[in-house]
Amino acid sequence: MLEPPEEKYVKVQLGVLALAGTLTLAACGADTGAQNAAAGGEGGGEGGSLVWAVETQPITFNPQQWGQNKARLLVHNQFDALIARGKDGEFLPWLAKSWEVSKDGLTYTFELREDVTFHDGEKFDAASVKANLDQLVSPGYNAAVAAIQLRDFSSAEVTGPYSLKVTLKAPDGLFLDFLASPYAGQVSPKSLKNAKDLKAGGPDLVGTGPFILDRFTPGQEAHYKRNPKYNWAPPNAGHQGPAHLAEITYRFLPEAAVRVGALTSGQVQVIEGVPATELGLLKSDPKVKVETSLNSGSAFSYYFNVSHPPFDDKRVREAFRDAVDVDTVLNSVYQGTAKRAWSVIGQGSPQFYDASLENTFGNNAQRANKLLDEAGWDKRDAEGFRVKDGKRLTVRSVESAPYVRDRRDILAQAVQAAVKQSVGIDFQPKVVDQGTQLKALQEDQYEVFQNSRGDTDAGAALNLILPKGAAINRTHFENAELDKLLADASASSDLTRRKELYAKVQKIVVTDEALLLPLYVPADQVAYGAEVTGITFEPVSGTPNSAYDIRTGT
Amino acid sequence: MSTLTLTRRRGLAAAGWAGPVVRRLGAGVAVLWAAATAAYLALLLVPGDTVDVLIADGVDTPERRAQIITEWGLDRSQARQYVDYLVRLLHGDLGRSYVLQRGVGDLLATQVGPTIRLALTAAVFGVVLALVLALTTAGRRSWFGGLAGMSELVAVSMPPFLVGLLLLAVFSFTLGWFPVSGDRGFVSLVLPAVALGLQISGVLGQVLREGLERALEEPFAVTARSRGITERRLVAGHALRHALLPAVTLTGWFVGVLFGGAIIVEAVFGRPGLGQLTLSAVTGKDMPVVMALILLSAVVYVTVSTIVDLSYLLIDPRLRRSG
Numbered sequence: 001m002l003e004p005p006e007e008k009y010v011k012v013q014l015g016v017l018a019l020a021g022t023l024t025l026a027a028c029g030a031d032t033g034a035q036n037a038a039a040g041g042e043g044g045g046e047g048g049s050l051v052w053a054v055e056t057q058p059i060t061f062n063p064q065q066w067g068q069n070k071a072r073l074l075v076h077n078q079f080d081a082l083i084a085r086g087k088d089g090e091f092l093p094w095l096a097k098s099w100e101v102s103k104d105g106l107t108y109t110f111e112l113r114e115d116v117t118f119h120d121g122e123k124f125d126a127a128s129v130k131a132n133l134d135q136l137v138s139p140g141y142n143a144a145v146a147a148i149q150l151r152d153f154s155s156a157e158v159t160g161p162y163s164l165k166v167t168l169k170a171p172d173g174l175f176l177d178f179l180a181s182p183y184a185g186q187v188s189p190k191s192l193k194n195a196k197d198l199k200a201g202g203p204d205l206v207g208t209g210p211f212i213l214d215r216f217t218p219g220q221e222a223h224y225k226r227n228p229k230y231n232w233a234p235p236n237a238g239h240q241g242p243a244h245l246a247e248i249t250y251r252f253l254p255e256a257a258v259r260v261g262a263l264t265s266g267q268v269q270v271i272e273g274v275p276a277t278e279l280g281l282l283k284s285d286p287k288v289k290v291e292t293s294l295n296s297g298s299a300f301s302y303y304f305n306v307s308h309p310p311f312d313d314k315r316v317r318e319a320f321r322d323a324v325d326v327d328t329v330l331n332s333v334y335q336g337t338a339k340r341a342w343s344v345i346g347q348g349s350p351q352f353y354d355a356s357l358e359n360t361f362g363n364n365a366q367r368a369n370k371l372l373d374e375a376g377w378d379k380r381d382a383e384g385f386r387v388k389d390g391k392r393l394t395v396r397s398v399e400s401a402p403y404v405r406d407r408r409d410i411l412a413q414a415v416q417a418a419v420k421q422s423v424g425i426d427f428q429p430k431v432v433d434q435g436t437q438l439k440a441l442q443e444d445q446y447e448v449f450q451n452s453r454g455d456t457d458a459g460a461a462l463n464l465i466l467p468k469g470a471a472i473n474r475t476h477f478e479n480a481e482l483d484k485l486l487a488d489a490s491a492s493s494d495l496t497r498r499k500e501l502y503a504k505v506q507k508i509v510v511t512d513e514a515l516l517l518p519l520y521v522p523a524d525q526v527a528y529g530a531e532v533t534g535i536t537f538e539p540v541s542g543t544p545n546s547a548y549d550i551r552t553g554t
Numbered sequence: 555m556s557t558l559t560l561t562r563r564r565g566l567a568a569a570g571w572a573g574p575v576v577r578r579l580g581a582g583v584a585v586l587w588a589a590a591t592a593a594y595l596a597l598l599l600v601p602g603d604t605v606d607v608l609i610a611d612g613v614d615t616p617e618r619r620a621q622i623i624t625e626w627g628l629d630r631s632q633a634r635q636y637v638d639y640l641v642r643l644l645h646g647d648l649g650r651s652y653v654l655q656r657g658v659g660d661l662l663a664t665q666v667g668p669t670i671r672l673a674l675t676a677a678v679f680g681v682v683l684a685l686v687l688a689l690t691t692a693g694r695r696s697w698f699g700g701l702a703g704m705s706e707l708v709a710v711s712m713p714p715f716l717v718g719l720l721l722l723a724v725f726s727f728t729l730g731w732f733p734v735s736g737d738r739g740f741v742s743l744v745l746p747a748v749a750l751g752l753q754i755s756g757v758l759g760q761v762l763r764e765g766l767e768r769a770l771e772e773p774f775a776v777t778a779r780s781r782g783i784t785e786r787r788l789v790a791g792h793a794l795r796h797a798l799l800p801a802v803t804l805t806g807w808f809v810g811v812l813f814g815g816a817i818i819v820e821a822v823f824g825r826p827g828l829g830q831l832t833l834s835a836v837t838g839k840d841m842p843v844v845m846a847l848i849l850l851s852a853v854v855y856v857t858v859s860t861i862v863d864l865s866y867l868l869i870d871p872r873l874r875r876s877g
Contacts, residue, residue, distance in 0.1 A: 053735075053824075057834075059653060059654060060654075060655065065655070139621065140621060140625060143621070197655060197656045197657075197660075198655075199655035200654055200655045200656045217736075217737070217826050218661075218664060218665060218826055218830075218831075219665065219668075219820065219824070219825060219826030219827055219830040219831070220735070220736050220737055220824060220825065220826040221736060221824075251735055251736065251824060252824055253734070253735055253824040254821050254824070255719075255821065255822050255824075257719060258719070258722060258734060258735070258822060258823075258824065261722055261723060261726065261727035261734065262726075262727075262734040262735065264727060265726060265727040265728070265730060265734070266730075267726070267730075267733060267734050267735075268734075400837075401837045433600075433836065433837060433839060434837065434838055434839040435600045435606075435839045438606040442606070
């Protein structure tokens with residue numbers, strides 16, 4: 001795509017850019033990225049640089065160790081997966097040209113692209129895919145993935161230079177979803193062996209992606225340069241060939257107000273994680289564009305711990321749910337920018353979301369009061385809280401500070417006020433350190449568990465939260481029928497059938513058991529300068545895409 | 555003067571120095587050991603099991619537990635683990651981060667430079683500002699002195715977080731003089747250093763001015779004035795030395811303010827450094843990193859206070875004999 005003369009031009013331009021940057025610095029002391037971008041944009045088309053301020057610094061650059069949804073946007077700059085997802089969740093070829101699944105769902109055969117090379121010059125082939133799969137299940141590497149996503153993985157066999165056969169122990173409807181996830185980002189087997197800190201990743205752990213990570217300054221930024229050889233974008237990408245941008249810097253700015261200021265003053269061109277309080281301001285700014293995308297997975301919900309009183313009584317669970325006017329609470333905290341959730345699955349996963357649950361519960365203080373009276377919580381203490389046998393109706397939630405985002409602590413305070421005022425429940429949300437939270441969870445010293453999960457396949461989230469003994473089944477809820485439905489849905493790759501099964505699951509936990517209070521659907525907000533184009537979201541996860549299609553200038 | 559007397563004098567001087575110096579260095583080592591032990595106890599006492607932290611959101615199976623326990627050597631006895639830990643420390647091995655999966659030594663090495671740069675710049679800024687304020691306003695019971703005292707109070711009371719945001723709003727977002735973030739040359743250092751140094755200048759300025767005012771009322775000041783010395787020379791040449799001593803004592807406190815403030819300021823300005831590392835390590839219960847940071851701050855404190863103590867010996871000969 002890129003002719004040699006053009007490339008030379010880009011280099012010259014970059015030189016000018018660097019010089020311009022230095023001059024700017026020397027002249028007035030401000031290294032304003034906007035000027036860089038403007039200079040880069042003058043060439044029109046290929047070239048240019050971009051600075052993107054993100055909220056969260058990735059814990060790791062190794063895609064196989066990935067775990068932060070907020071860091072997902074970085075992964076596919078550096079790494080390509082075997083399979084891509086289309087806009088309706090369908091699977092599209094990427095590094096795998098095509099694949100076939102045997103009738104019994106146990107054998108997957110893949111034909112791989114033959115023109116792909118890793119950043120370190122190594123050839124991408126069937127042996128490297130096998131090396132990646134084997135690495136993922138090697139002991140002590142990523143036990144979570146080995147035990148959950150790859151629990152049914154049996155072996156991978158190289159059947160030709162570019163063909164691979166994967167055998168499963170049991171049918172797994174989520175296997176292709178896994179191959180489209182960041183975990184399946186293909187890493188050069190050579191760097192899997194040689195990387196200094198394998199689990200942490202970094203510039204020495206390389207993939208095949210459109211950008212090459214060449215600098216990571218912890219606490220400051222990650223810098224990528226274009227991979228000039230890149231010519232294997234998925235079919236639904238905005239273009240083919242190398243990325244538009246010559247380089248991109250992701251700057252870590254944990255303070256929301258600082259990110260917004262950096263954008264409006266032109267020092268960065270894109271920001272992620274726009275706080276609700278600033279959305280109005282940014283939307284009224286003609287120089288800035290704002291986009292929101294609902295995340296896939298489970299909705300942010302309050303799950304009720306049914307292992308002990310008071311939530312072992314379904315009436316109390318229903319009362320808590322009816323006591324909250326979710327719309328009012330969300331409006332007061334997020335100023336109308338949050339999407340209300342109605343089920344354990346969020347609207348960001350339309351394949352499985354059961355819209356018939358909408359408006360079936362909530363905002364009914366009268367009913368809530370009646371239910372609590374019936375459940376025996378019919379007396380009040382001096383502060384107006386309900387009591388039974390001399391014990392106040394107190395429910396606690398213990399959240400770990402690093403996982404509190406989207407002002408969920410403020411949201412909890414709003415809910416606290418709502419349930420106190422409308423029905424006299426004493427809701428005590430606490431934000432603590434991780435160790436204290438783990439202790440409370442282990443000792444069962446909580447009644448409300450707050451959670452949302454950003455899995456691309458909502459079923460994967462449900463598998464972790466709902467079945468008996470699941471990794472984050474903090475409700476201690478057990479229901480054999482539910483477990484069966486979930487297992488069947490996971491084993492099937494028939495979307496229609498899965499949707500039916502998950503509709504039954506949602507009915508059980510939301511309507512029949514009132515196991516949770518769904519609050520809102522997590523979303524990604526991105527704001528960017530008007531000169532930036534090509535900012536898109538991943539079709540299924542709803543998180544921002546990599547920088548592959550982005551360009552600056554006109 | 556004969557050679558003999560000279561030697562005897564040197565010997566005496568050495569004897570006068572050796573005792574206090576050895577004692578203070580010994581005390582420093584003892585404090586370090588205490589800090590290492592305290593860090594280790596903290597690991598034991600913080601809520602939550604280490605295995606749980608290492609499992610994090612992963613699956614909690616008995617096999618996984620067993621594997622983690624072997625991998626991190628948690629099956630040894632507490633005493634054994636403590637001794638191993640001290641031995642590793644003596645070899646300069648700070649362990650591995652639970653969360654970041656990197657050597658703690660490497661982590662600290664990459665982050666210590668930016669913090670030192672920030673802390674030193676902030677200290678220089680704070681001290682210079684305090685000196686200027688104190689020297690220009692001491693002894694003048696005018697509105698000017700009152701204003702200085704007032705602004706010092708504001709500087710002390712404003713959290714660095716707020717100062718940082720205000721500075722950014724004015725000088726970066728609006729005027730565009732300084733970049734918003736990062737550690738890229740001196741320009742990027744100005745705003746964070748001011749945000750961090752203001753607090754120091756506030757406290758130090760007050761201490762200095764009070765010291766100066768007290769010194770200016772002492773008999774030597776009266777004597778000096780009676781000899782016709784100008785007020786300015788009296789302040790700069792005589793009173794300042796007296797006022798400096800209590801200020802020097804505050805050095806240890808400075809180090810605390812600078813390090814504590816760096817945690818906030820680095821996050822606001824998106825700067826790399828130990829502060830950001832501390833924040834993520836503490837919230838993520840990444841104990842090897844927390845322990846290393848405790849040790850590191852103990853080393854810094856001990857070094858600074860030993861230097862301060864020894865500089866007293868240098869300043870005041872009486873301390874050498876009595877010490």
